[in-house]
Amino acid sequence: MINRGSEWGKWDLHVHTPYSTLNNEFGNPETQFEIYVRKMLKKAIEKKIKVVGLTDYYLIEGYQRFKEEYLKNTNKLKKISNIYASTISEEMKKDLEFSDEEIGQIKEILFLPNIEFREKTVIGGHKVNFHVIFSDKVKPDEIKTYFLNKIEYEHKRKTYHLEEKSLKDLGVIMKCDNPKLKKGDLAVGMEQVRISISEVIEKLKNEKRFLNKYLILIDPDEDLSKIDWISQDSSARKDFIYCSDAFFTSEKNTVKFGLAQ
Numbered sequence: 001m002i003n004r005g006s007e008w009g010k011w012d013l014h015v016h017t018p019y020s021t022l023n024n025e026f027g028n029p030e031t032q033f034e035i036y037v038r039k040m041l042k043k044a045i046e047k048k049i050k051v052v053g054l055t056d057y058y059l060i061e062g063y064q065r066f067k068e069e070y071l072k073n074t075n076k077l078k079k080i081s082n083i084y085a086s087t088i089s090e091e092m093k094k095d096l097e098f099s100d101e102e103i104g105q106i107k108e109i110l111f112l113p114n115i116e117f118r119e120k121t122v123i124g125g126h127k128v129n130f131h132v133i134f135s136d137k138v139k140p141d142e143i144k145t146y147f148l149n150k151i152e153y154e155h156k157r158k159t160y161h162l163e164e165k166s167l168k169d170l171g172v173i174m175k176c177d178n179p180k181l182k183k184g185d186l187a188v189g190m191e192q193v194r195i196s197i198s199e200v201i202e203k204l205k206n207e208k209r210f211l212n213k214y215l216i217l218i219d220p221d222e223d224l225s226k227i228d229w230i231s232q233d234s235s236a237r238k239d240f241i242y243c244s245d246a247f248f249t250s251e252k253n254t255v256k257f258g259l260a261q
Helices: 029-046 061-071 074-078 090-096 100-107 140-146 164-177 185-192 197-205 234-243 252-258
Strands: 010-016 049-057 110-118 128-134 152-155 158-161 214-220
Touching: 010 110, 010 128, 029 049, 029 061, 029 074, 029 090, 029 100, 049 061, 049 128, 061 074, 061 110, 061 140, 074 100, 110 140, 128 197, 152 164, 158 164, 164 185, 197 214, 197 234, 214 234
Parallel strands: 010 049, 049 110
Antiparallel strands: 110 128, 128 214, 152 158
């Protein structure tokens, strides 16, 4: 609780995990997850980050594992598990283990689940990704049961849900249809899925347990300051902006646009 007025803090709400099948730069999550967690936390402490959004496409496996396996058991961070220790040097072990002071700093960081979606609509030749960030007060199983599992995707008159097994099943079907698809079943399944932001918002609004416990952010790939706002895409673009709480962007002119400059 801050009782002395406003306070600025560094937030990073878009941090992918090794479970981000469509954007995994970390390797196999089963063998690299602990190393990822330790490097991520070391960087968060170094940069004095106050809030972290752990991000995966369509699922929250990375956030859930981190919260249940590490955040609730910070003693685990003091020493690297044997399964990982055998793969790294003694020097790296020391760099990745945490002191009591660092454990205290980790406990001060707020970690939030961030689910990234790919939208059905392509605007002006640009894809639109959007994110749903939940409060840490919402349990991962609640997000799965009352949100993700209720979002449907149809292919060949069969319905699939945003759940790992269902997405893998979709991937198997797609690979049978097209043998040129060589990625894993989950990756192929995810690549086929496009979800409308309006459907996501409807599901969230219809579930009272999520009331005032989520934010919608869009991820524009384009320079919004150069957009033709009377083009045929303008209405769709405005709809995305109106229903979002913020932008994710590194485009300087889009930042200026968002600040009405």
